[in-house]
Amino acid sequence: MQITIDHLDLKQIAESGQCFRWRELGHSRYGIPSAGRYIIAEQTPDGIELDCTRREWDGFWANYFDARADYGLYIDSIEPEDTYLREAARTSGGIRILAQDPWEMLVSFIISQNNNIPRIKKSIEALCRSLGKQAEHGGIEYYTFPTAEAMAQPRALENLGLGYRDKYLAKLAQNVVEGTIDIHAITGMSYEEARAELKGIYGIGDKVADCVCLFGLGKKEAFPKDRWINRVIAEHYGGKFPTTRYEGFAGVIQQYIFHHEITNK
DNA sequence: ACCCAGGATGGTG
DNA sequence: CACCATCATGGG
Numbered sequence: 309m310q311i312t313i314d315h316l317d318l319k320q321i322a323e324s325g326q327c328f329r330w331r332e333l334g335h336s337r338y339g340i341p342s343a344g345r346y347i348i349a350e351q352t353p354d355g356i357e358l359d360c361t362r363r364e365w366d367g368f369w370a371n372y373f374d375a376r377a378d379y380g381l382y383i384d385s386i387e388p389e390d391t392y393l394r395e396a397a398r399t400s401g402g403i404r405i406l407a408q409d410p411w412e413m414l415v416s417f418i419i420s421q422n423n424n425i426p427r428i429k430k431s432i433e434a435l436c437r438s439l440g441k442q443a444e445h446g447g448i449e450y451y452t453f454p455t456a457e458a459m460a461q462p463r464a465l466e467n468l469g470l471g472y473r474d475k476y477l478a479k480l481a482q483n484v485v486e487g488t489i490d491i492h493a494i495t496g497m498s499y500e501e502a503r504a505e506l507k508g509i510y511g512i513g514d515k516v517a518d519c520v521c522l523f524g525l526g527k528k529e530a531f532p533k534d535r536w537i538n539r540v541i542a543e544h545y546g547g548k549f550p551t552t553r554y555e556g557f558a559g560v561i562q563q564y565i566f567h568h569e570i571t572n573k
Numbered sequence: 574a575c576c577c578a579g580g581a582t583g584g585t586g
Numbered sequence: 587c588a589c590c591a592t593c594a595t596g597g598g
Contacts, residue, residue, distance in 0.1 A: 325579055421580040427596055428579080471594030476581085513581045534579040566579075578597085586589080 315379035317402020346445035396568035413524030476511025
């Protein structure tokens with residue numbers, strides 16, 4: 309079905325570093341898995357074309373693409389004299405904050421630490437291929453994201469190229485299986501509560517906690533600061549970014565900056 | 574061969 | 587509080 313929507317550019321989202329499992333099937337055409345579902349999306353002049361029903365769009369994918377939010381308002385709120393940010397929004401204004409699976413975000417962003425995006429994708433692919441379940445959609449074969457139970461099996465995380473992060477993931481998976489970590493409970497928390505709870509998990513600090521909040525818990529006020537963002541804050545904002553101006557959606561602004569940086573340097 | 578990566582931890586001053 | 591070595595691995 310055809311969706312008419314502005315400020316949604318699949319290519320920009322695919323290279324925005326928030327999703328690691330989109331598969332490029334052709335020019336501006338992607339296979340997208342999420343939470344046990346799968347969709348094929350293609351960019352059109354005034355929106356996107358999806359191989360799902362209206363019911364599936366209304367019930368799941370509209371939320372996934374944050375389609376009910378007005379990103380024009382976010383862009384228009386940018387400080388007019390902030391030429392750097394206006395330029396970032398100009399090159400990256402097609403990004404939306406995807407509502408992804410919290411468990412997948414936890415695992416993915418633990419893997420992301422001190423790592424580069426191509427290798428993050430490879431590690432996650434290896435994880436899914438080894439511990440996920442084989443599935444098929446529209447002739448495309450793929451692997452689902454592994455459950456905590458699968459990842460908690462002894463030696464399950466060996467030989468996947470995860471590096472030193474495997475011990476964080478093993479502990480996380482065990483705690484989720486035991487019930488020591490309750491992801492559903494965290495989903496129901498405020499940003500501040502969820503962030504504090506996430507930071508208590510072995511291997512999760514400020515940055516990863518904010519990524520999970522932003523991409524997995526729908527907390528658009530989260531503003532993850534990685535090396536790129538910190539560099540921009542130092543070079544363009546005198547060491548302090550005015551997040552209060554963008555109250556409630558600073559994470560959207562953060563994505564414009566991040567994408568603008570990694571695609572132009 | 575070298576530097577770097579969507580950082581976090583544990584130790585030290 | 588701030589700094590700092592260390593952590594696996596491989597992309598560029």
